[in-house]
Structure formats: C-alpha cells, structure tokens
Amino acid sequence: MIACPCAICASLDKKDKRLRSSILVQSSTTTIVVDTTPDFRYQMLRANVRTLDGVVFTHPHKDHLAGLDDVRAYNYFQQRPMDVYANEMTQETIVREFPYVFAEMKYPGIPDIRLNRIENEPFTIGDITVQPILVWHLNMPVLGFRFGNFTYITDANRIDEKEKGKTRGSEVIVLNALRHEKHISHYTLQEAADLARELGISRAYFTHISHQLGFHAEVNHNLPEGMELAYDGLTVAI
Ligand SMILES: [Zn+2]
Numbered sequence: 001m002i003a004c005p006c007a008i009c010a011s012l013d014k015k016d017k018r019l020r021s022s023i024l025v026q027s028s029t030t031t032i033v034v035d036t037t038p039d040f041r042y043q044m045l046r047a048n049v050r051t052l053d054g055v056v057f058t059h060p061h062k063d064h065l066a067g068l069d070d071v072r073a074y075n076y077f078q079q080r081p082m083d084v085y086a087n088e089m090t091q092e093t094i095v096r097e098f099p100y101v102f103a104e105m106k107y108p109g110i111p112d113i114r115l116n117r118i119e120n121e122p123f124t125i126g127d128i129t130v131q132p133i134l135v136w137h138l139n140m141p142v143l144g145f146r147f148g149n150f151t152y153i154t155d156a157n158r159i160d161e162k163e164k165g166k167t168r169g170s171e172v173i174v175l176n177a178l179r180h181e182k183h184i185s186h187y188t189l190q191e192a193a194d195l196a197r198e199l200g201i202s203r204a205y206f207t208h209i210s211h212q213l214g215f216h217a218e219v220n221h222n223l224p225e226g227m228e229l230a231y232d233g234l235t236v237a238i
C-alpha cells in the first residue's frame with residue numbers, strides 16, 4: 001500500500017509484492033485476461049504476453065478496470081479491435097470512464113474496443129468456454145468465471161446456493177481472501193478456506209490479498225493441505 005510504514009509493505013520477499021488482482025487464461029490457441037487492473041500494462045510486459053484475444057470483466061471497480069486504455073498496444077500489433085466481455089453494469093462504467101474511446105470524433109492512437117454484452121450465461125472466446133458465476137460483493141453483483149475445471153472468484157463475500165453448484169467438480173478454485181478481520185465486501189482468509197472446503201474443491205488459491213493479511217511465507221505455511229496463497233506470477237496448469 002502506498003506510503004504504508006508496515007513490515008509487510010517493507011518486505012523484501014517477492015511474494016509480498018502484490019500488484020492488483022487479475023489472471024491470464026490461456027489455451028493452445030486463445031489468450032484472455034480477466035480484468036485490466038491499474039497494473040495491467042506492467043503485468044502484460046512482465047509476463048511477455050504477445051497476443052490477447054479478449055478481456056473479461058468481473059465488475060467495474062477501479063482496481064479491476066483502470067488499465068483498459070493499454071489494450072491499444074494489442075490493437076496496434078494485432079490490427080483489430082479488442083473484444084471486451086462485460087455485463088451491462090460494467091459496460092456502463094467503461095463507457096463513462098473511457099468516454100474518448102466511444103466518442104464520435106476519435107483522436108489517433110486511442111484504444112479500439114468492441115463491447116460484447118454478457119449475462120450470467122456461458123459464452124465462448126476462441127476455443128475457451130467461459131461459465132459466469134454470480135457472486136456478491138456486499139450488494140454489488142460480481143461475475144466469477146469457470147474455465148473448464150478452473151474457477152476464479154474475486155471480490156466477493158457471498159454466493160447463492162444455486163451458483164455454488166456451478167463450481168462443483170472444479171479441480172482448482174481461486175477465491176479472494178483480503179485479510180483475517182471481517183470485511184464488508186470481501187471474504188476473510190478463514191471464510192474463503194471454509195468455502196473451498198464446502199465446495200469440495202481440493203486445490204484452492206487465495207488472491208486479492210491485503211498487506212493486512214501478513215507475510216506470504218508465514219500465512220502460507222499455516223494453511224491446510226491443498227490451500228495456498230496465490231502470488232504475482234503464479235502459473236497453474238490444468
Ligand atoms: Zn502496509
């Protein structure tokens with residue numbers, strides 16, 4: 001956290017250096033990213049992502065959206081609009097927060113974005129089928145996503161029973177786990193661990209971690225078998 005004097009923020013352990021939460025999902029032919037964080041540009045540079053076929057949004061909070069402008073590099077090299085998949089609420093925010101992208105008179109070099117409306121129904125990008133899962137972030141509906149046997153749920157603290165069913169049978173789940181103390185709109189580490197267990201998913205990773213959670217090494221060491229803290233650059237093969 002900017003300007004924070006705590007020991008976690010001063011840690012020299014690479015795994016305590018956390019950019020904002022996002023994932024890259026890749027098949028043999030298709031690459032998509034879930035959310036464009038304020039760190040999107042650096043994340044794509046760091047992971048050397050040369051092609052991008054689409055962006056899928058969970059919800060319109062700034063820490064998941066702010067980096068969208070930088071898809072213009074992919075427009076330049078791929079010579080096509082970037083397909084963006086978002087629900088109505090997120091699309092409204094995109095249009096409001098990036099008005100120049102959708103202006104009648106466009107200045108050169110701005111991102112070229114094609115908005116695709118998604119609902120809580122499966123859709124396909126290239127050869128990747130995406131199953132949305134509706135979760136609650138306090139009172140905001142957020143989309144989690146299941147890709148094959150991999151489920152990603154960020155920014156939530158509640159999930160309805162019927163949506164839980166969509167996660168069952170996943171081999172891996174990623175859940176947000178902000179800190180130990182109760183939070184108004186995010187799962188705590190304990191709540192996330194309990195949910196992973198309840199869903200019967202044997203491998204769980206926790207993300208969207210605050211400096212308040214503690215040192216990666218220490219917290220990770222105390223997690224039960226099959227549960228781990230995610231960290232920047234983590235790759236999961238499935
Ligand atoms: Zn701190």
Ligand SMILES: [Zn+2]
Binds near residue numbers: 059061137155
């Ligand atoms: Zn959020």
Ligand SMILES: [Zn+2]
Binds near residue numbers: 155208
């Ligand atoms: Zn967030």
